[in-house]
Amino acid sequence: MKSVNPNGGLVYSTDAGRMCPDCRQPIAQCACRKAVAPPTDGVVRVFFETKGRGGKGVTVVRGLGLADPELTVLGKKLKAACGVGGTAKEGVVELQGDHRDRVMALLQTLGFRNVKKAGG
Incomplete structure (x- = not known):
């Protein structure tokens, strides 16, 4: 089954699921959205969270402002x-x-100047 947007373009296909409206690829293989860095306020925040993880603690880093390829390398x-x-x-x-x-x-050694501990 295929669903077509009235403005033109495929939005859903049972073969691949949701489709990106820009590059017309399945969302999992979309290249145009992964290349864009998310917006940030310039502050890198480092949290420690246990919520929703069965009591297991996780260090979470937000606000890096990196696109997925650079984020993967930093990770x-x-x-x-x-x-x-x-x-x-x-x-x-x-x-x-x-x-x-x-x-x-x-x-801080990698060049992120405004790094803060957040969340307790």
Whole structure:
């Protein structure tokens, strides 16, 4: 089944699911949205969260203002420096465990000037 937008263009297909209106690719393979950095206020905030994770603590870094390719590279550097697992997606880097101080120091050495500990 295919659904077509009245202004032209495919919006949904049972073959691939949702389609990007700009590049007309499936959302999972869309290249045009991944290349754009999310907006930021210039402050990198480093949180420690346990909410919604079954009591497991996670260090969360928000406000980097990087597009997905650069965010993935930074996420790998942070995970390697802390020796933990984690993920980098949608403008946020998550690291398993409480590594706020180490992450803040590393981000400052990488050139992020306005890094703050947030959330308690």
